[in-house]
Structures are given as C-alpha cells and as structure tokens.
Amino acid sequence: MIEVSETIVLDHSREDVFEFLDDPHNHHQITPSLERVENIERLDNGGKRIDHTFKIGGIKLDGELVQTVHEPPERMVFDMRGQLEGEIRLDIKETEAGTEVTYSAGYDLPGNIIERLARPFVEKYNERELTTTLENLKTRLDSAEQPA
Template sequence: MVTVSHTVRVDAPVEDVFGYVDEPEHHVEMTPSIAAVSNVEPLDNGGKRLEYTYEMVGVSLTGTMETPEYVENERIVFELAGDLAGTLTWAFEADGDATRVTYTAEYDLPGGVLAKAAEPFAVRYNERELRTTLRNLRDRLESGSAP
C-alpha cells in the first residue's frame, strides 16, 4: 500500500473550497494526471459515483470512484476501483476566514512484484501530484478564477 498526504492553506471560506472540490469536473483542472471524468451520478449520501481516466507516465489507468463517506464542508472520501484500487480522502478545516485542506491518497499499485519495484517511483510521482493538485486548488480559489 502506497500512502501520500499533503496539506495546504487556502485563503477562501471552507464552503467555497469544499464546493469546488465536490465537483468531479474540477479535478480534471486541478490534478495534472486526471485526463477525464465521466458518467457522474449523485449518491443518496450526498457524494458521487463516477468513471475516471488517470494518466501515469504515458499509461492510461481507468476505473470508478465512489464516495462512501461524505460530510459536507468537512470530508469527502473516494474509493477507487479498476486499474487502481485505494482511497482518496479530502479533509477540510476552517482556519479563520481560510481553509486547511488535507489530501491523502492510499492505493495499491497494480502488478505484484513489479509494483513493489516501482513503488519508490510511484510514491515520488504521487507526492508531486498531490502537491501540484493542492497548489492548483489554492491558486484557482485565491485568484478568483474558480467558477
């Protein structure tokens, strides 16, 4: 299991930050390796189910994401199934007029023994991906360019 996590402070109210992250289409804008999201369906718990395409070093990985845990303005948990299996957790905490956002990814690499050899690369790649995603989130919301 690979686990990476980062936190960023966004100068925007928690409701705005949560609302932006809660729209799956925004993940294509924020996350460099997410190539597409499609077939987004609302769930009874407030979360969503969707299909995704993730590009890692030129390889397309596809699957589904579903939110088994959804607490408005506090937490969104996505379970990944398909080429990648794991959990993505977004946690939101008010910090005065700003928001502290923690993004944690836990997943298994496909491929057994080869996956173990690739794990150090995957950890570095995904740490960079999380930092970039959070930086993009902060920049979009703080610049006022977020819809």
C-alpha cells in the same frame, strides 16, 4: 500499498473550498494525472460515482470513484475501484491561519505497473501530484475571486 498525503492552507472559507471540490469537473482541472472524468452520477449520500482515467508514468488506468463519505463542508472520501484500488480522502478544516486542506491517498498498484515503475518513483510522483493538485486548487480559488 502506496500512501501519500499533502496539506495546504487557503485564504478561502471551508464552504467555498468544499463547493469547488464537490464538482468532479474541477478535480479534472486541478489534478495533472486525472485524464478523464465522465458518467457522473449523484448518490443518495450526496456524493458521486464517477468514471475516470488516471495516467501514471505514461500508463492509463481506468476505473471508478465512489464517494462513500460526503460531509459538507468537512470531508470527502472516495473508494477507488478498477485498475487502481484504494481510497482518496479530502479533509477540510478551519484554522487560525485559514482553511487547511489535507489530501490523502492510499492505493495498490496493479502488478504490471510495479514491474514497469520502481516504487520510490511512484511515491515521489504521487507526492508531486498531490502538491501540484493543492497548488492548482489554490490558484483556481484565488482566480475565482478576481473580478472579470
């Protein structure tokens, strides 16, 4: 199983961060390897079910994300189903320094991916992916505060 986790501190309220992350289209805008987000369906728990395509090392992987935990403004957990199986977790908490966002992912790669990509490459790729996603989140939230 591949497991990665990154944290960033933002100068935005937990509520604003959660609201931004609660829209799957925003994930598509900030996550470099997330190529497609569609067929978004609201679930009874307040979460969503989403069809998606990730691209890892040039290989497209289709699946669905099912938000099993939707606890505003603190936490979101998604089950990854399809060609990638695993879990994505977003934890949002207030600290003295600002709002801390921790993005964690754990998943199994399909056999054909492991054969084509070395595990250390995939781990480094995903670490960079999470760092970029969190930096993009900060940029998007910061730019939303600027007057038009």
